[in-house]
Amino acid sequence: MNLLSSLFFCVEENKRIMIYTFNPYTNRAPYPWRQVNYYSKLNNRWTLYAQKYFEDKNNCDNLIYDKTKFMDGYKIKAVANAKPKTKWIKNKNYNINSLIEKNPSIEDAFFSNHLFTALNITVIINYDYTGYFENKTPVGYLKSLIEGTHDISLSYRTPILELKSTYPLIQTSMRILTQQRKFLLPEEKILKFYSSEIFYLTAIVLLMTLIVMMATYEKKKFTSGAFDILRLLLSTTINMPFKTISIRIYFIGIFQLIIILNATFQGNLSAFLTKSERHNIDCIRDLVLYNYNIYAPIVQKKILERYETEFVKGINYVPGLDCGDYIVNDSSAACIEMTHRGVDTAEKNGFHISHSNVAEEYVSYWCRFDWPLIEKINFYSFRFIEAGLYKFWRNHKLLIPIENLRTKEAKEIATKLRPIKLNDLKFAFRLLAIGLGVSSLVFMVEILTWNKFLRFVKKIKCFSEFFDD
Known part of the structure; x- marks a missing residue:
């Protein structure tokens, strides 16, 4: 069923040679192919076609044709992971529109929705836990793709050897998520x-x-x-x-x-x-300098392992795709995760998201190895990228929210002209208190020392008077 260009030559009872092929997606075929009445147990889309064999070079023109040109709503099985705290039921079938609500990356949800609409493909989605290897054993939706029970993953991931990946690759990034630091004294x-x-x-x-x-x-x-x-x-x-x-x-x-x-x-x-000022965390060096407890999703372990050894040793890897919950009640904790997930968490909790990327990676959809529609997916994906649609969705759902977060932070520390208050001069009074304390201590020492000196002088005088007598 996955060999779309396959042909079968059969010699019938009248010694006439017939050529057979099939279309697993639709009941469409160019002339001179004719549909053969045949019941398929595979699915109701599987159609058998035949034509007579002639020893004529022109006979080869339509032997091989694009069977994926018209999909007519053909159903494919996809897997995806839902963003944290989103309700879903395992093995329940969802439609493509559910991605907008449940997908961690909203621009990826728009991309998938428009891609399969353009392909005229009906997507049946089963949500599952994120896919990764646990002690060399595939878990989550990674297992479904390797075993071939599903066709494609609608969550962008780094290419791996165990599965095929769609093209073109999309550049994504990871950033640091922390609580807002206190204003500097x-x-x-x-x-x-x-x-x-x-x-x-x-x-x-x-x-x-x-x-x-x-x-x-x-x-x-x-x-x-x-x-x-x-x-x-x-x-x-x-x-x-x-x-x-x-x-x-x-x-x-x-x-x-x-x-x-x-x-x-x-x-x-x-x-x-x-002037209000604070130093938020914006790079790996800041994490090390301020001794933060670092968390990261376990699925990003391979990406972060490319960095310096000492930094990687200090990372606590957690299950799932999100580590934002680990910093909600801990001001000394930092979360390193994909930018599109971090933006959503930062907006909800008022966290700071680093201005620069910690890591950059190229990602795409995972597909099972023998899936024949991958070339069709690649073709339309290229057209979407070249038309600037993905960049438009990314700017609207990712870059603009980041700029809004930066603007909000900038307003909090914006320079506002005002009189100097007593609270602003606390450090000067602290220095004054320290100076007065030290001077008072020295003064007491001087008094005690002077009194001892006077008593010593009196003793010397008494001693000398005793010998004079």
């Missing part, structure tokens, strides 16, 4: 504004300057040098004498560095205090 914005390299280099320069100051002072006091460093950072006058030309030249560079650092800090101070 003013001190966090300052630390984020200056890179770690600037902090380290500035600390080294100030340490060198402190050593120079201590070497310049006559009594080489550490406290005098430390206070001059503080005055230098606050752009006030320092007490250090510039006795030599080399010291003056050295401090010209130091003054320039401090002026530039202070200018950049003061120029952005109002933004540090009033």
Whole structure:
């Protein structure tokens, strides 16, 4: 039944040679084929045709013809997986329109619906769990396709050796899904504004300057040098004498560095205090930096295994196609899944979806190996892609929602002019409290030390008076 170009030569009782063929889809055949009255147990579409054999080269013109040209509503059996929390019954027959409600990728649902409408094919869909190998054993709808009980899967997947795949391949991507991170505190914005390299280099320069100051002072006091460093950072006058030309030249560079650092800090101070800012997760590096618990659907394991080993070791693979539920109540969890599923989850829960792709992959429909309609599917798929229909559906159902999510996030952190409030200066009061606390502690130590010193002096005097007597 799957060999559409097969011909059978038979010698009948009158020694006349007849050629037989069949059309498993419709009762259509070009002249001179004639339908033979024959009952088929295969299906009511299976039609047998015959014609006389003549030793004439023109007789070969219509021996082979396209039996898939007219499908006349021919029924095929398809499998698909439904998006999470969608009700479906295993082994129940659904029509093609159910994909719009149940398919995780709405643009794929539109593509399938229009594709089979153009082919004039009736699709009988059985929903099942997503197909993958579990200990080298096919499970879900993958098993149905390998065993040949169904013709095609209407869920886009990465091509595998065990099944045939339709063409052209569609590029898809994976992105990171996380909860929205908290807004940064003013001190966090300052630390984020200056890179770690600037902090380290500035600390080294100030340490060198402190050593120079201590070497310049006559009594080489550490406290005098430390206070001059503080005055230098606050752009006030320092007490250090510039006795030599080399010291003056050295401090010209130091003054320039401090002026530039202070200018950049003061120029952005109002933004540090009033502008809302947060650092959401947008790449793998962020996941590692902030020590996130990473989840991903097990069907994407082969794709993610292509990345660096240390990153892959930290992924927790979960069954199904969606891992959004794992981050609903866990702000330290991240979900890596296909973009079209992540967008739907992000819209419903207010999650952040990364701006850049974590991984990209080419996918298509899985088909059973001996399915003769795959070339027909490929032909119409190419036409849909070339006409821009798939791109239109993808932009409408995927890219536009992503832009809407970004716009919503941008509005939340949009710069709004307002007076500086007491809450904005909390970090300054915290620094003041720390300074007062340290100074109070030092003051108490000084008092105790001075009292001990006075008692020690009195003892010395008493001791000396005793010997004088």
